[in-house]
Amino acid sequence: MSEECTGSGSECDEAIKRLYYYLDGELTDARRLEISSHLDDCGHCLDAYDFEADLRKLIANKCKDVVPGGLKERIADAIRHDSID
Ligand SMILES: [Zn+2]
Numbered sequence: 001m002s003e004e005c006t007g008s009g010s011e012c013d014e015a016i017k018r019l020y021y022y023l024d025g026e027l028t029d030a031r032r033l034e035i036s037s038h039l040d041d042c043g044h045c046l047d048a049y050d051f052e053a054d055l056r057k058l059i060a061n062k063c064k065d066v067v068p069g070g071l072k073e074r075i076a077d078a079i080r081h082d083s084i085d
Helices: 010-024 030-043 043-065 070-082
Strands: none
Touching: 010 030, 010 043, 030 043
């Protein structure tokens, strides 16, 4: 048995579960330290962390760009009505 982390160990299960809290900043310093040292050792969990962190950044950026409700429809309607004539 290799000691290399395959991402299926219980340590990884815990780390992945806590990733979300980690990213939300809802963990104590001790827990954060535990996770970050696991991420240092475990490429699988680091990938999961990177993915989740990128996703959150993407969502945060998208939310800033969101057009106020209804505006998009009104614009689309205006364009549609224009092009019918
Ligand atoms: Zn892991």
